Amino acid sequence: MSLKEKYIYMIEENQLELLDLASSLIRIPSENPSGMMDAVVEYILGYLKASNIDVEIAYCEKDFPNIIASIGHDEDNLVILNGHADVVPVGDINKWGFDPFSGDIVDDKLRGRGTSDMKAGLAGLIYAMKIIKESGLKVNGKLELHVVTDEESGGQYGSKWLMSKGYGKNAKACIIAEPTPENNIEVGQKGSLNIRVETYGVSAHGSIGNYVGENAIEKMMTILPSLHKLRDMKGIYKKEQLHVLEDSKKIARESLKVEGSENVIDHVAVNIGLINGGIKDNMVPDYCVTDINCRLPIGLTCSDVEKRTRQIVDSLNLQGVKLTFEYNCEANYTDDTTSLVKSVKSNAEYIWGAEVTPAYQWATSDARYYRYENIPTIQFGPANLEGIHSYNEDVDLDDIIKSTQVYVGVLFDLLGLSE
Ligand SMILES: [Zn+2]
Structure with a gap:
């Protein structure tokens, strides 16, 4: 021995x-x-x-x-x-x-x-x-x-x-x-990034909201589905890392027991976690805020995901949108x-x-x-x-x-x- x-x-x-x-x-x-x-x-x-x-x-x-x-x-x-x-x-x-x-x-x-x-x-x-x-x-x-x-x-x-x-x-x-x-x-x-989306509108009486005012919640409703595109972003790995990546995906799939869940390892995860907007049902809301947490695979930085987020939101051509990014940590x-x-x-x-x-x-x-x-x-x-x-x-x-x-x-x- x-x-x-x-x-x-x-x-x-x-x-x-x-x-x-x-x-x-x-x-x-x-x-x-x-x-x-x-x-x-x-x-x-x-x-x-x-x-x-x-x-x-x-x-x-x-x-x-x-x-x-x-x-x-x-x-x-x-x-x-x-x-x-x-x-x-x-x-x-x-x-x-x-x-x-x-x-x-x-x-x-x-x-x-x-x-x-x-x-x-x-x-x-x-x-x-x-x-x-x-x-x-x-x-x-x-x-x-x-x-x-x-x-x-x-x-x-x-x-x-x-x-x-x-x-x-x-x-x-x-x-x-x-x-x-x-x-x-x-x-x-993985890395972690927080995104805060704020939309600003113009308040008005709810009864005439179809015609006047600008609804901040509806603006948010346009933005949020478009951010699903972030989930298509994939990590970038060195050749030597690919076998570890494959094993990791297999383990994730086995432990989460949901079809497609192996992608949690090498894709951006997006969680729309908190939303707040409006004051009352008969008032056109002039403000809405959403907090989103993203998890980033190896090879993607917080800055990469910030850039892509700005690109997606810019392409919607909306006025009165503010994006704030908090870089929690890199993969x-x-x-x-x-x-x-x-x-x-x-x-x-x-x-x-x-x-x-x-x-x-x-x-x-x-x-x-x-x-x-x-x-x-x-x-x-x-x-x-x-x-x-x-x-x-x-x-x-x-x-x-x-x-x-x-x-x-x-x-x-x-x-x-x-x-
Ligand atoms: Zn612990």
Whole structure:
């Protein structure tokens, strides 16, 4: 048995300790919004310190503190682990079949808010660090864990801020323990753009609206269907990315179970999400506003979609239309040829005994902040996808254990861990 195999086996042997850590994290509420993060951060800090791991608290907004924990000093081979300790709110408590903060283990599952997204994954990362530190393994480089607490509100005080301050700069790899199907490694995500359409008209008495005045809602009714054309915009991929694209489309089709849904990966998605206009039924409305969120595939920028939107609306030749664009984030990816992706794939396939595929997702996450700094970044973590951001969230114990084994295996590869 190789040294790596010995440690992978050790995770299985010590599983009660790992699962207990995951349960403990579930029992500390950290809803975002509007809970407090102090208790969960204190707990993790204490856990890391007990293993003599170097820790630091860093924040720009004191309600959302970050933990930086590290082993080793050689920044030339820096590997980052990232996990968020905040969870989405419980929502309607009556829709849960169990206490969302129980952290109980029932039928080989850990139950509660944040089990899949992503306290079980975070527990795996913390536990991997503990094992490495306590067994005194030599680290050929530096391992740095970023625990953030505002991923669910966009990451500006967490991963984004850490990157802007140079934490993890020039890292060789970043592993984020966000929930994924066990046979998928997330290697790319879509961008996001908001469009606000405002139409202005001229008010008049509703009874004569057929002849006088200018109806802002009717103007909006002309514009909105034309924006469906944005959905025809396709991503642009390098030749080397096409096989990942094909796999991703297949996975999307299988998981969404709707004909044509594979296009969610490589087409612009347009959601007309909010509309408001008019004052009263007998008044011709002189204002209407619509908010639209678009998700952009790899190879298309926010600017590309802004240009196309302006083109479509201009071609309608309407007066009194205002378009405002908010660039939320650009699509991002990591090449599947990097040693990080290869290592995650080979370790995950060894541990799960099945094929594991790198894939693009339709979501967005903190991964982008690392990718924007050219750090190869993947997401791989324990999950039962049904309960995420919904009710009755849980995760399989086996998934927690195996994901942690994958983390340890990958760290052996990337950091040349030795005795
Ligand atoms: Zn998450």
